[in-house]
Amino acid sequence: MNKKETGEFFFRYYRKRTASFLANLYKASITGDIEDIHQTRVDVKKILALFRLLEMVSLKFFRSEDHFSQFSKLFTITGRIREIQVNLALLEVYKFENKEINHYIRSLKRGEIRQTRNFMHTVQDFDEKMLEKTEIELKHITEKEGQKKIAETAHQLIRKKAKKIEKYFLTKNSQKNLHKIRQNLKIISAIASLSNTIKDDKKLTQILEQISQAENLIGEWHDRQVLIESLDYFSNHRGRSGKKDIINSFKKEKDLVLSDCKELEKQIIPKTFGLTDLILRRGIPQPKLNRRLSISDR
Numbered sequence: 408m409n410k411k412e413t414g415e416f417f418f419r420y421y422r423k424r425t426a427s428f429l430a431n432l433y434k435a436s437i438t439g440d441i442e443d444i445h446q447t448r449v450d451v452k453k454i455l456a457l458f459r460l461l462e463m464v465s466l467k468f469f470r471s472e473d474h475f476s477q478f479s480k481l482f483t484i485t486g487r488i489r490e491i492q493v494n495l496a497l498l499e500v501y502k503f504e505n506k507e508i509n510h511y512i513r514s515l516k517r518g519e520i521r522q523t524r525n526f527m528h529t530v531q532d533f534d535e536k537m538l539e540k541t542e543i544e545l546k547h548i549t550e551k552e553g554q555k556k557i558a559e560t561a562h563q564l565i566r567k568k569a570k571k572i573e574k575y576f577l578t579k580n581s582q583k584n585l586h587k588i589r590q591n592l593k594i595i596s597a598i599a600s601l602s603n604t605i606k607d608d609k610k611l612t613q614i615l616e617q618i619s620q621a622e623n624l625i626g627e628w629h630d631r632q633v634l635i636e637s638l639d640y641f642s643n644h645r646g647r648s649g650k651k652d653i654i655n656s657f658k659k660e661k662d663l664v665l666s667d668c669k670e671l672e673k674q675i676i677p678k679t680f681g682l683t684d685l686i687l688r689r690g691i692p693q694p695k696l697n698r699r700l701s702i703s704d705r
Contacts, residue, residue: 414549436530456597561602567688
């Protein structure tokens with residue numbers, strides 16, 4: 408692609424993503440369906456990946472935080488709804504017999520109704536005109552950048568995130584950093600997928616396949632960690648309300664979930680190390696660009 412073609416690609420990519428985002432957003436506001444909410448979040452993540460890449464390419468002339476702010480409230484609320492729905496789904500898997508679980512389930516469902524109501528109000532307040540303002544700025548920037556420069560910048564960001572992941576794993580309590588490792592994996596996945604869309608790359612395809620496996624494992628681990636935190640919050644809240652006897656009432660259930668987390672960690676660590684080795688030493692070459700990363704990508 409020449410610069411004009413590359414700019415047109417990004418412009419159309421942004422339009423396609425925002426059109427999909429709006430369609431899923433308004434559909435989710437009607438149905439409240441878990442899959443519609445999930446697809447809304449997926450679209451936002453892809454848009455954010457584009458923003459991050461353009462911020463690096465444009466040397467801060469395009470600031471991702473300025474343009475992502477219009478999505479942030481929706482992203483936060485849909486994240487809360489999804490966490491509740493995942494917690495409910497995991498309870499179906501574990502089928503705990505503790506009688507206090509019924510109180511917890513009712514609390515989750517009340518929270519889901521409350522957050523869904525917040526979501527509906529936020530959708531009504533969403534300003535589509537802000538998307539058009541971003542579109543104008545994006546078109547102006549992308550028309551100036553060529554395919555090679557953008558691909559090299561994407562490779563630089565992927566390598567930077569892979570180095571961060573290795574650093575987290577080399578710390579004494581690497582398991583405690585799995586949340587941060589997961590966040591960096593998601594950025595690598597989004598940028599690699601976007602870059603591979605611009606130009607098909609066998610190495611990126613291989614990396615994306617391994618990322619998918621690692622993300623699935625860490626996703627399962629993360630969902631269980633969220634469930635444990637939610638159980639703790641619920642029992643402590645009930646304890647403060649005068650029901651002191653239930654503060655430790657979920658110990659058996661949490662121990663079981665923690666045991667599953669430790670088994671997942673045994674798979675996650677070698678799988679993710681293999682991925683960073685592929686990126687840093689066998690897959691993504693060191694870019695020729697000597698570009699400083701923006702503050703948000705350090």
